[in-house]
Amino acid sequence: MDLEKIEKLNELKEKGLISEQEYNEAKAKALGSKSTTSSDPMGDMDNRTFSMLLHFSQLCGFVAPVFGWVVPLVLWIIKRDDPYIDQQGKVVFNWIISSFIYFIICLILMMLVVGFFLMIALGIASIIFIVIGAIRAKDGVIKNYPMSIGFFRVEPTPVERIEP
Template sequence: MSEEFQVPQPVPSQEARQWAMFCHFAAFLGLVFPFGSLLGPLIVWQVKKDMDPFVDAQGKEALNFQISVALAAAVCVLLMVVVIGFPLLMLLGLAALVLTIIAGIKANEGKAYRYPFSWRLVK
């Protein structure tokens, strides 16, 4: 049997962990103004991506997830014609809220978080 060995990753600095958390939590700007859930992570990531590789990776992850959520929300809006879009949109909003909070907490702990069901467009 072969054993897989993982190379321990260096723990990001407190400042890097904090900015990675902000990348995820910037999505809550969508509650304030339209497209804020996309613009918030994009702006934080663009400003701080060169600071630390952890911030860069988590910023991309946050942005990719918010793009995926926006596309799924557009599909839900289209499905509102056949009524199923209403409960799907509420479920999507709840899932996005919970996953964003989990991602922000994990990033603040220095653990890289990968969103499930995320289409990774930004590499």
């Protein structure tokens, strides 16, 4: 227990420099216990697990097409203040917008029959890209899906070179 930290926190709270919630969280941290007043709606879920679920939430679109973008949007908004989650949300929405454009192109090409095959390929590619994206997110890698158009600027994780 660090009494000096708690005294400093108390001073900051009295001066109005930190909120009551920030005070309670920092105090709990100083005392070595977890805060019970956390504003995190997802509980103790870590960023990598949350971002993996953000990627997998796109699969809701196979149940009801609107859910394929609404559920990821809600999840992204919940924890958008975290830089890692924000980058993963941009990766997800780059793909959602790109796949919608590809879907429209497939619909148009259905007049030439080739669109039916392209639509099937798009569905399979979406599932594969979502799974790969979720695995990368769990591993801490930020990278756009293949064939994804960059509507949002994503700062990919630097690739480490393996020296022979």
